[in-house]
Every structure is written in structure tokens, then in C-alpha cells.
Amino acid sequence: xxxxxxxxxxxxxxxxxxxxxxxxxxxxxxxxxxxxxxxxxxxxxxxxxxxxxxxxxxxxxxxxxxxxxxxxxxxxxxxxxxxxxxxxxxxxxxxxxxxxxxxxxxxxxxxxxxxxxxxxxxxxxxxxxxxxxxxxxxxxxxxxxxxxxxxxxxxxxxxxxxxxxxxxxxxxxxxxxxxxxxxxxxxxxxxxxxxxxxxxxxxxxxxxxxxxxxxxxxxxxxxxxxxxxxxxxxxxxxxxxxxxxxxxxxxxxxxxxxxxxxxxxxxxxxxxxxxxxxxxxxxxxxxxxxxxxxxxxxxxxxxxxxxxxxxxxxxxxxxxxxxxxxxxxxxxxxxxxxxxxxxxxxxxxxxxxxxxxxxxxxxxxxxxxxxxxxxxxxxxxxxxxxxxxxxxxxxxxxxxxxxxxxxxxxxxxxxxxxxxx
Numbered sequence: 001x002x003x004x005x006x007x008x009x010x011x012x013x014x015x016x017x018x019x020x021x022x023x024x025x026x027x028x029x030x031x032x033x034x035x036x037x038x039x040x041x042x043x044x045x046x047x048x049x050x051x052x053x054x055x056x057x058x059x060x061x062x063x064x065x066x067x068x069x070x071x072x073x074x075x076x077x078x079x080x081x082x083x084x085x086x087x088x089x090x091x092x093x094x095x096x097x098x099x100x101x102x103x104x105x106x107x108x109x110x111x112x113x114x115x116x117x118x119x120x121x122x123x124x125x126x127x128x129x130x131x132x133x134x135x136x137x138x139x140x141x142x143x144x145x146x147x148x149x150x151x152x153x154x155x156x157x158x159x160x161x162x163x164x165x166x167x168x169x170x171x172x173x174x175x176x177x178x179x180x181x182x183x184x185x186x187x188x189x190x191x192x193x194x195x196x197x198x199x200x201x202x203x204x205x206x207x208x209x210x211x212x213x214x215x216x217x218x219x220x221x222x223x224x225x226x227x228x229x230x231x232x233x234x235x236x237x238x239x240x241x242x243x244x245x246x247x248x249x250x251x252x253x254x255x256x257x258x259x260x261x262x263x264x265x266x267x268x269x270x271x272x273x274x275x276x277x278x279x280x281x282x283x284x285x286x287x288x289x290x291x292x293x294x295x296x297x298x299x300x301x302x303x304x305x306x307x308x309x310x311x312x313x314x315x316x317x318x319x320x321x322x323x324x325x326x327x328x329x330x331x332x333x334x335x336x337x338x339x340x341x342x343x344x345x346x347x348x349x350x351x352x353x354x355x356x357x358x359x360x361x362x363x364x365x366x367x368x369x370x371x372x373x374x375x376x377x378x379x380x381x382x383x384x385x386x387x388x389x390x391x392x393x394x395x396x397x398x399x400x401x402x403x404x405x406x407x408x409x410x411x412x413x414x415x416x417x418x419x420x421x
Contacts, residue, residue, distance in 0.1 A: 079313050079346075079374075080324060082268045082278035083217055083232070085166040085191050090146040091130040092415040095396035096383020097352030098366020100305035103240070103258040103287030104352075107392075108417040111148050111162040114258045114287075115197035115209035116240035118160055121419075124152040128392075128417030134166075135407045141169035148417075156201040166191040168219070192216040197236075205243055211236035215280065217268065232280055234265035245293065252293040260285045261310075266329060277325060279332060282310040299356040303366075308347045309336065316340045345371040352381075360387050364396070376404035383413075392417045 091109035094101035101113030108128035110117040132144040145167075150160035168191075173184040192215070199209035213236070218229035238260035245252045261284050267277040287305035294300055312335040317324040319340050327335060337343065352366030364383035383396035398411040 079309055079311050080278060081281045081309070081311055082230075082270075083191060083193075083215055083280050085144065085164070086193060086215070086234075086263060087281050087283070088132070088134070088144055088166070089413070090132060090144055090164055091128075092383055092394040092396040092413040093364075093385065095132075095398065095411075095413040096364030096366065096381055096385075096394070097303055097354065098305075098350035098368045098381050100287060100303060100350040100352055100366065100368075102238075102260050102285050102305050103256045103289040104303050105256075105289075105291070105301070108148050108150065108419060109146075109415065111150070111160045111195055111197055111211075112146070112164075114238045114240050114260050115158075115160050115199050115211055115236075116207040116238045116258065117242075118150050118158040118197075118199045118209070119156070119201040119207040120240070120242045121150070121152075121158075123390075123419035124421045126150050126417060126419035128415060130413060130415040132411065132413045134411070136411065137407050137409060139169060141167070143167050158199045160195075160197040160199065162193075162195045164193040164195075189219045191218065193234075206239065206241045209236075209238050209240075211238070211262075213263070213265070215265070215268070217270070219270070230268050230270045232265055232268040234263040234280060234282075236260060236262040236264070238262075248292070254291045254293075256287075256289040256291075258287050264329070264333075279311045279324070279329075282329070282333060284308050284310055297358045299354075299359075301352075301354040301356070303352045303354075305350050306347055307349075308343070312336045312338070313341055313346070342373075345373045347371070348374070348377070361385070362387075362394075376402045376406065377408075378402040379406070379408070390418055390420050392419070 089095050089099040090112055091101075093107050093109055094104070094113060097104060101110065103114070104117075106117035106119075106121040108126040109130065110121075127147070127149040129147045130145065133140075134142045134144055136142075143166075144164065146162060146164040148160070148162040150158055152158050168189040170186055170188050172186050175182050175184055194214045195211055197209050197211040199207055201207045213234035215232045215234060216229045217232075238258065240258040241256065243255045245254050247253075261282075263280050263282045265280050265282070267279055269275045269277045285305060285307040287303065289301060289303040292300045292302075310333045312324060312327060312332050314324060316335050316338045317327055319335075319338060324332075336346075348368070348370040350366055350368040352364065354362055354364045356362045362385035364381075364385070366381045367379070368381070369378045379398050379400045379402070381396055381398050383394065385392060385394040392415075394415040394417075396413045398408060398413075400406040400409040
């Protein structure tokens with residue numbers, strides 16, 4: 001998957017996609033490569049100062065930042081996964097609650113969190129779309145977009161489908177011939193996931209769902225030996241409990257619980273059947289939530305969620321003198337619980353709260369955190385939603401509180417949905 005023969009200075013994005021699974025293994029080589037690229041760039045700036053714009057400088061800065069992040073984690077056991085865009089929160093509703101959705105109220109975007117919630121929707125049909133500019137502090141053409149839809153089959157069962165598209169922007173391949181820069185075309189790396197779910201109500205207060213997922217990761221250029229997109233498959237199993245409104249003091253309360261095992265699927269290879277393989281982000285999540293009805297139509301909600309990747313760390317893989325390359329899907333799931341790691345350090349958590357005023361206006365807030373050993377993701381989120389008959393519009397905003405600077409700071413999400421009976 002990785003090659004040091006970089007024929008073209010391609011603004012960093014192609015290089016980012018080519019090295020994402022090998023940053024740690026080739027750390028010192030990357031430092032040398034980055035240094036030589038910087039020297040080459042300075043020479044080109046001296047010879048052709050008019051041919052380089054700020055966007056090229058930004059992309060080189062992105063490359064240098066990735067090297068720094070890699071250095072930050074050199075002394076810690078790490079988890080290497082491919083297709084990381086599957087872990088990005090796609091919608092503004094979950095984005096406003098600290099990036100959680102396993103045990104929150106059902107909405108059109110439940111497909112990404114817990115499709116079993118659909119059976120408790122107040123509507124029979126729905127369609128929605130979300131847009132998230134990604135790494136907006138660095139570049140302006142990387143984004144995550146998704147479209148969701150669901151429909152009721154009968155009183156007990158529902159189908160749902162979604163498409164998630166992650167664009168890594170556009171870059172121009174160039175070469176220098178006789179002291180002049182020659183354009184060699186444009187590339188548009190991207191990743192895609194297509195999901196289909198079936199949810200069935202098993203009783204008055206519990207439902208189950210299964211999901212199948214087709215995953216495509218097209219990070220190659222036409223000059224690669226294996227230019228085709230990498231393909232994999234994933235499956236999810238999730239459950240959801242929602243009780244009835246019960247009297248609690250002077251108010252009414254409703255409890256929810258849920259779980260989800262997601263992205264159970266084979267490892268993915270980018271450069272043919274004999275190339276290095278990588279785990280996809282198999283994950284176990286559990287959540288709980290409580291809605292408190294105040295007065296007649298105002299609802300105050302509290303939610304919590306915990307997630308753990310079912311992928312072994314490099315330290316866990318090496319317990320029997322193995323590497324992660326020697327471990328398959330099922331063995332990897334069980335190895336991820338081995339005692340070589342403190343399991344609490346591998347769990348991320350989120351808490352959130354919402355206030356719904358007359359089912360027309362909603363305020364949301366949340367916090368997401370993880371162990372410092374696992375990574376630097378610690379941030380607050382806020383969000384709001386407005387309902388007008390069958391139309392819902394939602395916004396969320398993320399701001400980082402970690403001491404480590406993050407390119408995710410100031411992330412804004414926008415979602416719109418239409419539901420009907």
C-alpha cells in the first residue's frame with residue numbers, strides 16, 4: 001500500500017491516503033521524505049514563485065501535522081484501522097448530543113446508530129440528509145454527506161437504507177519538465193458505504209435489527225499498480241428497549257436502553273490479495289437514556305453512551321509473538337479484550353442532554369471523551385433543532401477542549417429531514 005516513489009508533488013492529499021495505515025511503521029522514513037519534499041518545494045518556489053498558491057502550503061502543513069500526531073503516539077499502544085470515516089458522526093442530531101445515538105429517541109438518522117429504534121418512530125416513513133464539512137480548519141473541499149430513508153412494512157417491522165459518501169477533495173497531479181510545471185490531471189479520492197437494515201419489534205418494549213453494509217475505499221490514482229477501489233463488507237446487530245411513560249414524582253418519565261455491534265466484516269486490502277490487510281472499525285456500543293416530561297409538552301432528556309473498538313491494539317496482537325497481520329476478524333474481536341491492555345483505557349464515552357419545547361424547538365448539548373492513552377479526542381458539542389409540521393432542521397457545533405490542537409475544532413453539521421404517515 002505504501003511506496004516511497006512519489007513521482008508527483010500532489011498537494012499532500014494523495015500522500016495522506018497512501019500512508020494512512022503505515023504512518024507508525026514508516027515514521028523515520030516519513031520524516032526524511034517530508035524533509036526532502038520541503039527542500040524540493042523551496043527550490044520550486046525560488047524558480048517558479050508564481051506557480052504555488054496557499055492551498056499547496058496548507059496541504060504540506062497537513063502532512064507535517066500528521067507526522068507530529070504520529071510522534072505523539074509512538075510510545076503508546078495503538079489501534080490500526082482502515083475506513084475510519086465509518087466512525088465519524090454524520091448527522092447534527094447525534095452531533096449535538098456529544099456524538100451519540102444508541103439510546104436516544106428515534107429519528108430518521110437512526111440507521112447510523114441503532115436501526116432498532118425505527119420501530120418506535122411516531123412516523124411510518126422518513127427521508128433525511130446531512131452535510132458535514134470535515135477538517136475545515138485546514139482545507140475547504142473535504143466533506144461527509146449522507147442520505148437516509150426508512151419505511152414501515154407493518155405494525156412490527158421497518159426497513160431502512162442509507163448512503164454515506166466521504167470526499168477527500170480534489171488534487172492536481174503535476175510534474176516538472178524542463179523547469180516548467182506540467183499538469184497531469186485531477187484525482188478525487190473518496191470512500192462510500194451503502195447500508196440496508198431490517199428492524200423487528202420482538203415485544204411491547206424491545207426490538208432487534210440487522211444491517212448489511214457495502215464499503216468502498218477509493219484512495220488510489222490511475223498510476224497505481226492496483227488502481228481499483230478496495231472493497232469490504234460489514235454487518236451490524238443492534239437492540240433497543242423503550243418503556244412506557246410512568247409517573248415519577250410530579251412528572252412522567254420514560255427509559256431507553258440500547259446496544260449495537262457494528263462493522264463485523266473481513267479485513268480490507270488496498271494493493272491486491274497478498275498486500276497488507278487492515279481491520280475495519282468493528283465496534284461495541286451500549287447506551288441508556290431518560291426522558292422527563294415537564295408540564296404537558298416540554299421534555300428534558302439525559303443520555304449516556306459507551307463505545308469500545310473490537311479491534312486489538314498492537315500490544316495485544318504481540319502477546320503470542322504475533323502481529324496484527326496474523327489475526328483474523330473473530331480472533332481479533334476476542335483478542336481486543338485480552339489483559340495486555342487496561343480495558344477502561346480503550347473505552348470512549350459521551351453524555352448529552354436535550355430540552356424540547358412543545359415539540360417544536362429543541363436545544364442539545366453534550367460532551368465526548370476518551371482516555372489520554374487512547375487519544376486526544378475531548379470536546380463539547382451544542383446543537384439546536386426546529387420542527388415545522390413534517391419538516392425538521394437541525395444544526396450542531398463542536399469545539400475541542402483537549403490540550404492537543406485538533407483539526408476537528410469548530411466542526412459544523414447540518415441535517416434536514418421529512419417524516420410522514
